[in-house]
Amino acid sequence: MVLKALLIDDEQPNLDNLQALLEMYCPQVKICGTALNAQDATRLLYIHQPDLMFLDIQMPGQNGFDLLRSLPAYHFEVIFVTAYDQYAIQALRFSAIDYLLKPVAIEELQAAVERAHRQHHQKEQNKLLQNLMHFLKADPKLDEPRIALATAKETRFVKTSEIIRCESSNNYTTFYLTGSETLLVCKPIYSYNDLLGACGFIRCHQSHLVNKMYIKSWKKEFGDFLLLTDGSQVPISRRNREELKRLLRF
Known part of the structure; x- marks a missing residue:
């Protein structure tokens, strides 16, 4: 399992040095972004939804x-990286997985990354177990199926009937819910094929899953696409066209 990491430090040479060390000695880490201040870091958090953050403490403006x-809330692991060891107690209070002093020693960096990797894996297993226990406890006669969707802020348990459609973007999936709400999840759309397929969802395109109950019509103007009740239009690929007809029974 590869950890997506953000590097935050107000000095570019420090970022360059840490990035070089991670790329050379920590292959289980993939750097998805760097920032020189807290404001840029916050923006990158919501874009990339990292698993791990290397965070400088002493920065101008927001530290x-x-x-x-x-x-x-935050669900990523934190490794503080700073030149000032007097911050250690505060770092521990923020539940940092580790605390590295500059200049960063290779052995300490590798050990911190390994601990973060184990911690993150355990959290992922706990999410899966939590979702499993929810389904095991549910009364199928009374409860609608729910799916656990882990975003950067929280893990939401969403009724499948509240999901209008899903749209893929590389390794991310956006869930469009009733009430005009969207959730961005760091998992590819194929991860949900079997689970949502059993709940009435149809794969009409490589990048789209739609809930049958929200299909309004099949449009054939300028190519085939589905018109959904929320007004969105979802393309139908040639590859999925015949199977979609079969599932919709026409």
């Missing part, structure tokens, strides 16, 4: 602790 305080 590292201020950045974490400003978030409603």
